[in-house]
Amino acid sequence: MAENLKLKAIFSEFQKSLDTEQERREIIRTICREIDQLSREITTILQAIHHSEQAIPQACLKARELFAKTNEGYQKLVAAVPPTDYYKYQDHWRFTTQRYCFLVALVIWLETGIMATHATIAEVLGISAVESKIGFHLDIEDYLVGILQLCSELSRLAVNAVTRGDYNTPQQISKFVLEVNAGFRLLNLKNDHLRKRFDVLKYDVKKIEEVVYDLSIRGLLPRTEAAPEAGGAGAEAAGNEV
Known part of the structure; x- marks a missing residue:
């Protein structure tokens, strides 16, 4: 009987851990969906560059405004992901972040004609540019x-x-x-x-x-x-x- 109670306590702890993990993943998924939606809006806005040269400055301006909202989204993500678990959850935002690297780089090229650096894109997104095993980074x-x-x-x-x-x-x-x-x-x-x-x-x-x-x-x-x-x-x- 005592052994059964001990096993029950052990598996109860397992369940709590699984519930906590599920809740965290759901929070991360929700934030990632919000960020991804913004990236789609920016992509749509920047399609104007293919139709009119005169539309480029306005498209870049609108994209910059949405980048500010994206920055807020990444701040939420940074807060939701434990510093030691970046690579554990990375698949949730990897492809969205790659798209943002492209979008930010495109806007900067349209504005200046140069390649955006790793640090510059990280700054626009509001995340660290330091490659590390610990902490949220680009x-x-x-x-x-x-x-x-x-x-x-x-x-x-x-x-x-x-x-x-x-x-x-x-x-x-x-x-x-x-x-x-x-x-x-x-x-x-x-x-x-x-x-x-x-x-x-x-x-x-x-x-x-x-x-x-x-x-x-x-x-x-x-x-x-x-x-x-x-x-x-x-x-x-x-x-x-x-």
Whole structure:
């Protein structure tokens, strides 16, 4: 009888632990749903960049306003997740955070033409940029996936820019994506999700290069930006650059 009471007490403690775990997961899921919904709204707003160059500043402004709300959501998430359990629950917000890395990076590129750093994106989201086993932070892999998503979106923008008569943006995108591609090639990526996502980048690079090449042979690029003709000063300059 005493043994049965002891077992009952042990399993009662197990049940309390399971209930606490379930409650925490439900809180995290609820917060993640709110954050994810905001990311979808921002994604919809930023689709305007593909239709009109004039719509870009307003789209970035609206996205910035929603980033502020996102920051509040991540603060709730930080409070809900025990410092030692970041990786235990990471799957709840991983893909949403990757999307945010892409969205923040896209807005910053549209505003400045440069790549958002890991620390900058972490600051916008209101979480730590320090990679640590303890505490809520912006995982470097999530950041890198977001940058790769940015390159895919910019390859789409390059095509749409041409259709509305903007021939400068594809050149800017080409230079940027080639630099990002060179940076990623410095990394020793294993055969995982990030590696597979990186493999898509070569198709983005090819797509953008085809756009710029087409503009070049049609004579739609400024003379200084067009591909140099064979021989002459142009070829000599190209040789000196190499």
